[in-house]
Amino acid sequence: MAARLLWASRVASHLRISVAQRGFASVVLKDLKYADSHEWVKIDGNKATFGITDHAQDHLGDVVYVELPDLGRSVSQGESFGAVESVKATSDINSPVSGKVVEVNEVLTESPGLVNTSPYEEGWIIKVELSDAGEVEKLMDSDKYSKFCEEEDAKH
Amino acid sequence: MVGFKNRFMLMEVYLDPEKDLLGEGTPVILTKLNLSEAIKDSILVNFGECGLASCLGSFHVAYVNPVTKLCIVRSSRDEHRRVWSAMTLVRSVGNCPVVFNLLDISGCIRACRDAALKCETEKFNQSGKGLSEEEIREMNRKMRTPRTLEVWKLGTVNYLKSLKLQDKLVSERKANRIPDTLLSLQHPPTYTLGKRRTDHNLLIPEAELKSIGAELHYTQRGGDITFHGPHQPILYPILSLRSIGFGARSYVEALERSMIEFSSLYGVKARAGNKCETGVWVGDRKIGAIGVRISSGITCHGLAFNIDPDMKYFEHIVPCGIADKEVTSLRRETDAQLPSEEVIHEQLVTCLAKVFSYDDVVVKEDPSAILNTLEDDD
Numbered sequence: 074m075a076a077r078l079l080w081a082s083r084v085a086s087h088l089r090i091s092v093a094q095r096g097f098a099s100v101v102l103k104d105l106k107y108a109d110s111h112e113w114v115k116i117d118g119n120k121a122t123f124g125i126t127d128h129a130q131d132h133l134g135d136v137v138y139v140e141l142p143d144l145g146r147s148v149s150q151g152e153s154f155g156a157v158e159s160v161k162a163t164s165d166i167n168s169p170v171s172g173k174v175v176e177v178n179e180v181l182t183e184s185p186g187l188v189n190t191s192p193y194e195e196g197w198i199i200k201v202e203l204s205d206a207g208e209v210e211k212l213m214d215s216d217k218y219s220k221f222c223e224e225e226d227a228k229h
Numbered sequence: 230m231v232g233f234k235n236r237f238m239l240m241e242v243y244l245d246p247e248k249d250l251l252g253e254g255t256p257v258i259l260t261k262l263n264l265s266e267a268i269k270d271s272i273l274v275n276f277g278e279c280g281l282a283s284c285l286g287s288f289h290v291a292y293v294n295p296v297t298k299l300c301i302v303r304s305s306r307d308e309h310r311r312v313w314s315a316m317t318l319v320r321s322v323g324n325c326p327v328v329f330n331l332l333d334i335s336g337c338i339r340a341c342r343d344a345a346l347k348c349e350t351e352k353f354n355q356s357g358k359g360l361s362e363e364e365i366r367e368m369n370r371k372m373r374t375p376r377t378l379e380v381w382k383l384g385t386v387n388y389l390k391s392l393k394l395q396d397k398l399v400s401e402r403k404a405n406r407i408p409d410t411l412l413s414l415q416h417p418p419t420y421t422l423g424k425r426r427t428d429h430n431l432l433i434p435e436a437e438l439k440s441i442g443a444e445l446h447y448t449q450r451g452g453d454i455t456f457h458g459p460h461q462p463i464l465y466p467i468l469s470l471r472s473i474g475f476g477a478r479s480y481v482e483a484l485e486r487s488m489i490e491f492s493s494l495y496g497v498k499a500r501a502g503n504k505c506e507t508g509v510w511v512g513d514r515k516i517g518a519i520g521v522r523i524s525s526g527i528t529c530h531g532l533a534f535n536i537d538p539d540m541k542y543f544e545h546i547v548p549c550g551i552a553d554k555e556v557t558s559l560r561r562e563t564d565a566q567l568p569s570e571e572v573i574h575e576q577l578v579t580c581l582a583k584v585f586s587y588d589d590v591v592v593k594e595d596p597s598a599i600l601n602t603l604e605d606d607d
Contacts, residue, residue, distance in 0.1 A: 132477060132479065133476060135504070135505070156424065158423075158425065159478065160451070161423075161451040161507040162478075162522070163423070163450060163521070163522050164477050165525065226474070
């Protein structure tokens with residue numbers, strides 16, 4: 074369902090039809106939390122999955138390479154843990170929460186494009202074991218994140 | 230007490246709505262940069278290079294208000310009549326026919342500012358209904374601090390040193406201790422690889438590099454293998470993408486546009502690359518390369534444009550990993566007389582500043598001093 078929504082809004086923005094009142098046409102899912110460096114987090118007990126948002130992948134362009142961290146490595150909120158390369162630009166990905174890396178999406182090594190086509194589902198990047206559940210409070214919910222993206226886009 | 234005297238001229242710029250635009254696009258919005266370019270061009274045309282050189286020292290567009298169309302221009306007292314007449318002779322700014330009218334002239338900025346304030350208040354009172362949405366947005370944009378680009382002209386710099394300098398500047402920019410900065414330099418013969426470490430695209434063994442006088446470096450930037458060397462100007466913009474409102478893709482596209490704009494100065498029709506072929510091409514030949522790193526929204530590395538590098542060095546690599554396409558240079562693409570390297574670097578910088586809509590470009594005094602301190606930090 075999310076995939077179809079994503080596809081629809083992508084087509085809409087390509088054809089320049091407004092999806093809603095706002096000019097902002099990327100997808101923001103309601104049950105996720107967001108960091109201001111455009112990563113999303115899905116909390117599942119004390120495990121968290123994250124990746125980059127639709128807004129981020131749209132601004133990056135076609136991803137050709139994803140640098141994944143090693144398993145067992147610890148990450149801290151706001152610190153970089155990997156990178157994506159697109160259009161000759163490597164962009165750091167920052168961790169929205171702190172924890173220990175328990176799983177990485179190896180599929181991205183072969184198909185980095187999944188980050189573009191399915192940023193919230195198949196394009197997930199890593200899963201961590203949370204070290205501090207309280208940190209999630211510092212993240213934005215979907216409404217706040219939509220507003221944040223709107224403000225950023227308006228600056229241009 | 231005051232040894233050096235200036236004159237501040239308050240000018241009103243009339244944009245004639247009846248007249249047709251001279252070119253494509255919407256009417257130009259007045260900025261310090263496009264006004265100063267138009268005035269400098271007029272001085273050059275009417276007073277020659279000598280006239281321009283003598284005016285440039287103190288010439289500065291101090292204030293521009295695109296809504297009321299007022300601007301304050303500073304000039305030295307000795308040259309102000311020249312600048313004034315050149316301004317009167319300006320026919321267009323960008324694609325818009327304009328006429329300049331002098332409203333006030335004074336020896337200090339304060340008096341000029343007071344006159345400007347008075348004039349603008351009159352205009353707002355006259356306009357009655359108040360400002361349109363568009364104009365209010367413009368005013369708010371003016372109220373914000375003007376965007377300045379600080380340019381460091383560094384000459385030829387060893388690659389590792391430039392990496393260290395960039396690291397330092399990126400953290401300074403992140404902490405907001407410096408404005409958007411642009412490094413303008415060249416490297417001694419150097420091959421560099423990107424994050425993907427595609428060293429299979431280096432066609433000679435690493436051991437042989439020394440014999441051809443080149444170094445090899447692995448970097449964190451995007452992109453494949455490339456060569457840097459003399460007669461290839463390089464620009465490393467250290468910018469905060471968030472304050473410009475760009476993402477990675479739009480940033481890289483703007484870098485491409487800067488190089489395309491620069492090529493057009495010499496009549497060379499360059500174009501942006503197709504998908505997966507980022508860079509600037511003339512036909513099927515690559516003339517400009519891009520490789521960028523973005524961390525926490527601050528950019529480093531940047532672009533390289535071939536003016537007249539030793540093309541033999543490119544034979545030892547598969548440039549940018551694209552096997553069946555040639556590499557070319559400005560020298561090869563045009564018969565035009567090329568000016569000195571310093572002028573070329575300046576033109577490239579100006580094109581970038583224009584594409585990124587900077588209000589002001591400031592050249593840093595003696596940047597090489599910083600380079601020397603980097604050695605000690607090791």
